[in-house]
Amino acid sequence: MSMLALDSKLYRVPRWAFIKLEKGFLLYSDLTPTLFPITQNEKSALDVFPQSGILEDWIVLATNKFNADFAETLKYLHPLIHKMINAKFLALNKPLEYLDWKTQLVDNSNDGGSRTCYLSVTDNCNLRCLYCYNADEREHSICQGREALSDIEIFEFIDKLADNDFEYIVFTGGEPMLRKSIFTIVEYAKNKGLGTNLLSNGTAFTHKNVKQVVDLFDSITVSLDSSIESEHEATRGKGSWKRTIRGLDFLMSQSRHEIALRPVITDHNIDNLYLLPEFAYSRWNISSYQPTMYLPNSIKETKELALLPDVKKYAKGMDLFYRKLGNIPGGNADDPLKSISYGGKCGMAKSIFSISANGDVFPCQSLHFDELTMGNIRHQEIDELFKNGEALGIVGVSGLQIPECTDCPFLLLCGGGCRATTYKLYGNMTAFNELMCCYSKVGAENQLLRYYEYRKSLTN
Numbered sequence: 001m002s003m004l005a006l007d008s009k010l011y012r013v014p015r016w017a018f019i020k021l022e023k024g025f026l027l028y029s030d031l032t033p034t035l036f037p038i039t040q041n042e043k044s045a046l047d048v049f050p051q052s053g054i055l056e057d058w059i060v061l062a063t064n065k066f067n068a069d070f071a072e073t074l075k076y077l078h079p080l081i082h083k084m085i086n087a088k089f090l091a092l093n094k095p096l097e098y099l100d101w102k103t104q105l106v107d108n109s110n111d112g113g114s115r116t117c118y119l120s121v122t123d124n125c126n127l128r129c130l131y132c133y134n135a136d137e138r139e140h141s142i143c144q145g146r147e148a149l150s151d152i153e154i155f156e157f158i159d160k161l162a163d164n165d166f167e168y169i170v171f172t173g174g175e176p177m178l179r180k181s182i183f184t185i186v187e188y189a190k191n192k193g194l195g196t197n198l199l200s201n202g203t204a205f206t207h208k209n210v211k212q213v214v215d216l217f218d219s220i221t222v223s224l225d226s227s228i229e230s231e232h233e234a235t236r237g238k239g240s241w242k243r244t245i246r247g248l249d250f251l252m253s254q255s256r257h258e259i260a261l262r263p264v265i266t267d268h269n270i271d272n273l274y275l276l277p278e279f280a281y282s283r284w285n286i287s288s289y290q291p292t293m294y295l296p297n298s299i300k301e302t303k304e305l306a307l308l309p310d311v312k313k314y315a316k317g318m319d320l321f322y323r324k325l326g327n328i329p330g331g332n333a334d335d336p337l338k339s340i341s342y343g344g345k346c347g348m349a350k351s352i353f354s355i356s357a358n359g360d361v362f363p364c365q366s367l368h369f370d371e372l373t374m375g376n377i378r379h380q381e382i383d384e385l386f387k388n389g390e391a392l393g394i395v396g397v398s399g400l401q402i403p404e405c406t407d408c409p410f411l412l413l414c415g416g417g418c419r420a421t422t423y424k425l426y427g428n429m430t431a432f433n434e435l436m437c438c439y440s441k442v443g444a445e446n447q448l449l450r451y452y453e454y455r456k457s458l459t460n
């Protein structure tokens with residue numbers, strides 16, 4: 001390894017994060033993106049990396065910090081510098097090439113992939129979950145003065161979706177299983193070649209209907225918040241747990257494997273969330289999860305905010321949950337490096353439509369607000385709905401427009417967070433989501449850490 005000249009200039013990747021390991025740290029930047037283990041001392045030296053990037057300046061600063069000898073510090077840092085150059089965290093005497101993140105975010109914003117329609121087939125619900133983003137529609141299931149869509153109207157709309165390259169319909173609500181004609185509608189969609197997904201609280205599955213459920217829906221997601229009755233019911237209401245468990249028992253008696261569970265993470269279930277994977281695997285063989293952080297509907301309501309877990313508790317709870325899930329067949333950690341730019345990929349109003357039970361069209365299922373109506377399926381054709389969506393000025397909104405996020409080493413993972421929640425909390429799609437940022441950060445750190453450990457276990 002050749003010694004570097006003291007006047008060498010080192011160009012560093014503009015943003016990096018140190019993620020604590022049991023011993024030492026992981027250095028990570030979404031711009032490289034690599035997971036790079038370093039020692040405590042190496043981190044201390046990187047903490048004083050100089051603005052100038054000149055090697056000599058750095059060694060002087062590190063020498064002072066360590067209260068050490070200049071030549072020894074230089075010798076100590078040499079291998080680190082070479083490794084960092086190889087891993088593309090540093091470049092020598094020429095600007096570092098790293099991921100073109102601005103283009104990444106622009107290219108990926110609003111490119112959620114396959115065209116998907118969230119269809120609320122009813123506003124009615126047999127539960128009253130505390131956090132439900134659909135509460136207004138649920139409580140006034142009068143469809144805001146307009147009649148609910150008839151089956152015929154839904155069939156006509158499904159024809160249009162199929163003709164306009166939509167690939168999936170997610171049947172949701174309210175509780176979609178409460179619509180009497182649900183199976184007729186899903187069968188119609190399936191015959192039109194659309195993928196059919198069900199999002200349900202599971203309480204309406206019976207031994208009589210589960211055969212049809214599994215035959216007609218390509219995938220099924222059930223909202224189960226906890227393996228512990230009282231924790232599930234703290235948010236989803238008294239008596240709800242047994243009903244969902246019984247529904248899942250019926251459903252799984254058809255031994256179907258594409259079932260995912262979707263716990264909403266709150267202060268009530270975070271501590272014992274780690275018990276859910278084993279519970280669901282031993283009872284039903286389920287190992288697929290879509291854990292969803294609770295997204296407050298308002299920043300003014302203290303009872304809403306009280307559902308948010310303390311961030312340290314959240315970090316610990318999610319970490320344990322994923323570790324337990326990792327022990328279950330099929331429940332391994334995902335590669336977060338593959339999902340770079342995931343956060344920027346939001347299909348709202350572009351590849352996602354959300355239709356309320358009265359036919360109003362919104363950019364996504366969390367944005368059913370009058371001012372964001374793109375039209376109504378009774379009156380507008382799909383082209384016009386897309387055009388109206390474009391006119392709302394929210395297509396293409398990405399983390400790039402959030403100044404507070406541009407220095408964040410997790411930006412390409414997080415994308416600045418869910419824009420719908422930001423809109424709900426701050427009334428503005430491009431605001432910085434200060435309330436939820438800390439959860440995104442620890443979520444990204446934990447995910448990277450688990451992945452690092454998982455990769456290490458494969459090589460051991």
Ligand SMILES: C[S@@+](CC[C@H](N)C(=O)[O-])C[C@H]1O[C@@H](n2cnc3c(N)ncnc32)[C@H](O)[C@@H]1O
Nearest residue numbers: 131132133134173174175199200201223294295
């Ligand atoms: C509105 S529900 C409709 C489908 C069905 N009734 C159910 O509960 O699964 C759709 C999903 O959103 C979740 N959800 C509702 N409000 C939420 C919130 N404020 N934050 C995060 N997820 C929420 C529910 O738990 C459910 O998984």
Ligand code: SF4
Nearest residue numbers: 125127129132174201
């Ligand atoms: S079951 Fe679903 S729609 Fe009903 S209140 Fe709960 S989250 Fe909302």
Ligand code: SF4
Nearest residue numbers: 405408411414416437
């Ligand atoms: S919301 Fe927070 S974690 Fe996400 S990109 Fe912005 S600063 Fe980073």
